[in-house]
Amino acid sequence: MVALVPAEAHGDERGAFLNFIEAQRAAIRRAALGLTEEQAASRPSASTLSLSGLIKHVAEVELNWLRLAQQVRNEKGRTQETWGDGFRLVEGETVPQTVEFWAGVAKETEEFVRSVPSLDDTFPLPPAPWFPKDGQVSIRWMLLHLVQEIGRHAGHADIIRESLDGKDSFTLIAAEAGA
Structure with a gap:
């Protein structure tokens, strides 16, 4: 994966989004590349954010927006009492399981976005x-919001990873590519 999305990669507006x-x-997943569960759960700064917690959070946020757009109940919805559990892995959860869950959400998001009649449809x-x-809001607004939300947390993930072992996003892109 390169650092920039190739212009020809999307084909249309939905594909671009x-x-x-x-x-x-990918930037968030890559930030956890090669880390142990303990390293991914660590909080190397004054913030309470960890890489594993960010992965879980963005997966759940994406699912929440998808369910809102589909106008169906979110089975993973959080209450005020469980809100903090959305930012950390709890008993029995692992980074690979959380990444796999997120992959399922991503697939469902793509299927939904490709199936809606118009990105102007609202919910x-x-x-x-x-x-x-x-x-x-429109489906288009939701997609722009997901770019913003996930991008914000990708920046957090970069900082956390660099704080752990000094590896920046370009170093991780090269490692992922086997360079």
């Missing part, structure tokens, strides 16, 4: 002060 989202997903949001005031 999906490729940019996948590039950000309602539950009332919350952090959501747009009108309570409706």
Whole structure:
């Protein structure tokens, strides 16, 4: 995987969104490349974020947005009491299992995005002060939001990984490519 999404890789608007989202997903997954479970769970800064927790969080966030767009209940939805568990692996969870779960979410996201009649189709949001005031967003808005959300956390993942062992994203891209 190169650091930039090739211009010819997407084909159309849906493909462009999906490729940019996948590039950000890959950056987060790559940040955990070669780490033990303990290293991935460590918090090398003043922040409470860990790489394994970020992987879990973005997988659950993507699933939440997908379920909102599908207008179905999110079986992995969090309550105020379990909100913190969305940022760390709990008993029995591993990085490979969490990455596999996220791969399933990514596949379902792509199938959904490719199946909707229009990226202009809208869906309602539950009332919350952090959501747009009108309570409706389009599929296009959701995809842009996923690029933003996952990209923000990809930056966090880069910083955490560099804090652990000094490996930056370009070093990890080369390692992933076998260079």
